[in-house]
Amino acid sequence: MQRYLPDSTLNDVELGSQGPRAEEILNRQQSPTPDASLCPLKSPTGDFRDPIPDKLHMSGNEAKPGGAMAGLRILAPRKSESPLADWLASCRFSNTHPFAASRIQLLGAFSQRILKDPILRDEPSSVALAYYLRPANITKIATHAQARAKLDPSVLWVPCGGVFHVAPANVETFFIYPWALSYLCGNNNLVRLSLEEQPVTMRLLECLNTLMETEEELSHTNRFVTYPHDPEITRLFSDWCAHRIIWGGDEVIRVLRSIPLSPHATERVFGSKFSYAVISAMSFQEADEATRQQVISRFFNDMFWFNQMACSSPHVVFWVGTKADGARAVAAFNPLLGAEVLRRGYALPPQLSVRRLSQAFELAIQDDVRVDLKHPGFASIDVPQLSVLRKEPYGGGLLHHVQIDRLDRLLEVAAPKDQTIVHFGFHPDELQSLAFRIGSRGVDRLVPIGEALTFEVVWDGQDMISDGLRKVVIRC
Amino acid sequence: MSAIELELPVISDFFDLPPYGLPQSQKAQMLVIRLRQLCWHHYERCVIYRRLIERVFGGEDALNFERLEEVPFIPVPLFKTHALRSVPAEAVVRTLASSGTSGQVLSRVELDRETSQRQTQVLVKILQHFLGPRRSPMVIFDRKVALDQPGPYPARVAALLGMMPFGRDPFFALKEDLSLDIEGLSAYLARASGAGGERVVVFGLTAILWQALVLTMEREGKKLHIPQGVLIHAGGWKKLQDAAVGAEEFRQRVQAVTGISRILNFYGMVEQVGSIFFENPRHYLQAPVYAEVIIRDPITLRPLPVGGVGLVQVLSAIPTSYPGHSLLTEDMGVLRGVDDPTTGMNGRYFEILGRVPQAEVRGCSDTYPTQHSTT
Numbered sequence: 001m002q003r004y005l006p007d008s009t010l011n012d013v014e015l016g017s018q019g020p021r022a023e024e025i026l027n028r029q030q031s032p033t034p035d036a037s038l039c040p041l042k043s044p045t046g047d048f049r050d051p052i053p054d055k056l057h058m059s060g061n062e063a064k065p066g067g068a069m070a071g072l073r074i075l076a077p078r079k080s081e082s083p084l085a086d087w088l089a090s091c092r093f094s095n096t097h098p099f100a101a102s103r104i105q106l107l108g109a110f111s112q113r114i115l116k117d118p119i120l121r122d123e124p125s126s127v128a129l130a131y132y133l134r135p136a137n138i139t140k141i142a143t144h145a146q147a148r149a150k151l152d153p154s155v156l157w158v159p160c161g162g163v164f165h166v167a168p169a170n171v172e173t174f175f176i177y178p179w180a181l182s183y184l185c186g187n188n189n190l191v192r193l194s195l196e197e198q199p200v201t202m203r204l205l206e207c208l209n210t211l212m213e214t215e216e217e218l219s220h221t222n223r224f225v226t227y228p229h230d231p232e233i234t235r236l237f238s239d240w241c242a243h244r245i246i247w248g249g250d251e252v253i254r255v256l257r258s259i260p261l262s263p264h265a266t267e268r269v270f271g272s273k274f275s276y277a278v279i280s281a282m283s284f285q286e287a288d289e290a291t292r293q294q295v296i297s298r299f300f301n302d303m304f305w306f307n308q309m310a311c312s313s314p315h316v317v318f319w320v321g322t323k324a325d326g327a328r329a330v331a332a333f334n335p336l337l338g339a340e341v342l343r344r345g346y347a348l349p350p351q352l353s354v355r356r357l358s359q360a361f362e363l364a365i366q367d368d369v370r371v372d373l374k375h376p377g378f379a380s381i382d383v384p385q386l387s388v389l390r391k392e393p394y395g396g397g398l399l400h401h402v403q404i405d406r407l408d409r410l411l412e413v414a415a416p417k418d419q420t421i422v423h424f425g426f427h428p429d430e431l432q433s434l435a436f437r438i439g440s441r442g443v444d445r446l447v448p449i450g451e452a453l454t455f456e457v458v459w460d461g462q463d464m465i466s467d468g469l470r471k472v473v474i475r476c
Numbered sequence: 477m478s479a480i481e482l483e484l485p486v487i488s489d490f491f492d493l494p495p496y497g498l499p500q501s502q503k504a505q506m507l508v509i510r511l512r513q514l515c516w517h518h519y520e521r522c523v524i525y526r527r528l529i530e531r532v533f534g535g536e537d538a539l540n541f542e543r544l545e546e547v548p549f550i551p552v553p554l555f556k557t558h559a560l561r562s563v564p565a566e567a568v569v570r571t572l573a574s575s576g577t578s579g580q581v582l583s584r585v586e587l588d589r590e591t592s593q594r595q596t597q598v599l600v601k602i603l604q605h606f607l608g609p610r611r612s613p614m615v616i617f618d619r620k621v622a623l624d625q626p627g628p629y630p631a632r633v634a635a636l637l638g639m640m641p642f643g644r645d646p647f648f649a650l651k652e653d654l655s656l657d658i659e660g661l662s663a664y665l666a667r668a669s670g671a672g673g674e675r676v677v678v679f680g681l682t683a684i685l686w687q688a689l690v691l692t693m694e695r696e697g698k699k700l701h702i703p704q705g706v707l708i709h710a711g712g713w714k715k716l717q718d719a720a721v722g723a724e725e726f727r728q729r730v731q732a733v734t735g736i737s738r739i740l741n742f743y744g745m746v747e748q749v750g751s752i753f754f755e756n757p758r759h760y761l762q763a764p765v766y767a768e769v770i771i772r773d774p775i776t777l778r779p780l781p782v783g784g785v786g787l788v789q790v791l792s793a794i795p796t797s798y799p800g801h802s803l804l805t806e807d808m809g810v811l812r813g814v815d816d817p818t819t820g821m822n823g824r825y826f827e828i829l830g831r832v833p834q835a836e837v838r839g840c841s842d843t844y845p846t847q848h849s850t851t
Contacts, residue, residue, distance in 0.1 A: 341775070342776075346775070347775065348774075348775065349832075349833075350774040350787065350808060350832045351832040351833050353774040353775065353787065353832075354551070354553075354774075354787065354806050354832050357551045357804065358551045358553040358554065360532070361528060361532060361550060361551055361554055362554070362557065364527060364528055364531035364532045365524055365527055365528065365554075365558065368531070369531060370531055370532075371531055371532040373532065373777055376775045376776040376777075377775050377776075
């Protein structure tokens with residue numbers, strides 16, 4: 001288990017005050033700070049380091065021994081020719097062409113490396129990532145964006161410059177997606193990863209590192225780092241960047257937002273989200289066996305990848321139809337999903353089973369729901385009416401079923417934290433109308449069942465390509 | 477199940493049965509009747525239990541089970557968040573709390589006089605099986621003040637209190653600062669064995685015995701001489717596992733510093749009084765007639781046969797003051813066999829493999845943990 005440093009200095013940060021200069025922070029001598037004495041992870045030698053696995057202690061990449069940045073490690077590139085402070089100074093701006101063919105190629109090479117990696121090629125979310133990064137897909141994204149750029153010839157798109165990413169830790173492959181889009185836009189990137197040791201993340205960094213050995217441009221323009229929660233470092237990076245992207249829970253975002261950006265920078269934050277499914281009870285009932293099986297198989301992916309703990313993992317199925325249809329559909333759906341769990345050999349960690357059971361029992365104590373424990377891998381919670389539903393992302397295999405008579409009953413529960421709706425059995429007009437009526441209240445994506453975890457350029461309602469570019473108006 | 481069966485007294489001499497005498501098939505027949513009684517008893521008296529039966533297990537039908545595997549269970553963590561009681565508050569004579577590291581929420585269970593007495597009765601039966609009827613001098617690896625604190629009793633104290641009646645003239649081997657009182661202990665042992673080599677019973681929690689007895693004596697280079705002793709220990713192995721010390725090594729090193737060759741581990745939890753699973757001669761944990769163990773697949777929750785690793789469910793014939801007669805624990809275990817003629821002990825025996833790791837709550841919120849988070 002890893003512990004993070006208490007955030008004892010956060011309160012000292014004054015908004016808007018002139019922060020210390022980069023070199024001062026990067027080179028300041030470490031004093032016996034309260035942080036150090038409280039650090040529960042002091043090594044036996046008393047050395048004050050954050051718990052990075054040995055393989056990440058790469059030579060030449062550590063800040064000066066004893067410096068206050070001793071906690072910061074550069075994870076990629078493996079060998080950086082200049083201190084981070086120099087890199088920050090030299091990579092603040094960029095005049096690389098957005099969507100440069102060389103960058104598309106590099107992402108393609110990265111994709112290849114992932115598929116050749118003996119561990120990653122057997123790991124579904126890494127394969128999905130590699131598939132996303134393949135040249136055909138990135139070119140499609142680029143072409144689409146360029147077509148939009150041409151719509152107004154008086155606006156020139158240029159990179160926004162230095163982008164500071166605070167990556168999410170819950171989905172191991174995820175830090176690559178926003179980085180790749182920003183890189184595609186021509187930006188220089190500083191990516192802060194969680195201190196947590198995660199095998200897939202390590203392998204992905206390994207692939208990047210190998211690539212960086214021969215690809216100087218990639219190595220010059222990107223830094224993947226990790227450091228304990230030190231507001232001084234975050235402040236320094238925030239002052240450096242032209243655009244800051246924070247992935248995190250709401251709490252994290254509240255904390256990090258108090259650290260000021262350069263007055264010229266922009267920011268995009270991705271807070272805690274809640275996702276669910278809507279299925280037409282009648283359509284599901286009337287579907288032939290093959291279609292049903294396909295729905296189940298896709299729903300399995302949506303729900304169980306990342307143990308139902310990604311922002312897009314569905315936690316509820318809303319069955320649209322009569323009470324009787326809803327009940328029949330649930331009665332058919334649950335055993336099929338259970339069979340799929342067994343067929344896929346899904347083995348969720350036992351601690352999640354324990355947690356899921358406790359939560360299911362807690363819900364049964366609190367609310368008039370019906371819990372069904374008969375199915376492998378998940379607990380089904382039948383919620384008798386919409387008003388009883390708790391929209392909490394419990395995760396780990398807790399699936400709520402609610403019957404609603406019309407699709408637009410969702411208006412009653414839609415909220416800003418709603419992200420993805422996976423759907424089956426509705427006419428496009430119905431979905432359009434639903435999204436329109438929900439309006440600004442919430443819901444960022446309505447996608448077919450099976451696509452919950454498919455990353456796309458427009459995420460949480462925002463266009464990440466557009467975010468990574470600055471629009472220069474030129475009239476002659 | 478009718479009200480008539482409910483009115484029946486406890487199967488006449490159920491709690492007088494020898495703990496390991498009945499073959500599994502006979503035991504199961506008797507225990508299942510008792511557990512049906514208990515289920516109905518709690519269903520009619522504990523609102524929360526009733527809700528769970530109705531909302532999780534499909535209602536009263538679930539109480540008319542025929543097999544032990546069909547007894548509805550509740551997860552142990554529920555005792556941390558709810559006061560589960562099937563008797564009026566006035567009837568409670570003793571409250572037990574789980575031991576936990578500071579800051580953890582503790583489990584609490586409330587015992588009435590009947591439940592408490594039955595627990596003692598069962599413990600007597602089990603301990604007499606191992607120690608015989610005679611009470612021996614007892615060394616307790618704890619501080620005397622452990623008994624003085626106001627209730628609720630932590631699990632550690634509850635275990636002491638349960639054990640103390642089986643010894644006489646108890647000696648508390650730890651000083652105020654939790655260090656070993658070697659002089660006092662040596663003098664006590666000399667007195668006890670002086671009167672004609674009497675057997676001494678030593679009791680303590682596994683982790684405390686390891687720290688205060690084994691490591692201390694090894695460090696000091698001293699040895700005790702308790703040749704006829706019996707050492708009984710219980711409680712978590714985590715600290716020992718962290719130090720990569722297995723059960724076999726624990727026994728050897730205890731014997732090396734004390735001369736004790738008879739070392740008995742037992743498994744139990746504060747949430748379920750009466751479920752005391754003592755080690756059999758093959759060092760597996762043996763279910764007595766008043767309790768049972770079922771291992772369930774963590775994914776499907778189906779009961780597993782001998783050899784299958786899964787979540788441990790424990791059943792007990794004892795508790796009437798709170799619905800703790802069928803619990804799904806957070807421990808992983810494996811069933812090793814039934815009615816073993818080589819040990820002469822009947823019933824199921826099993827092994828505990830340890831607690832499942834603390835469930836990580838990894839939503840999207842762990843990018844930059846704040847002060848309270850650990851990941």
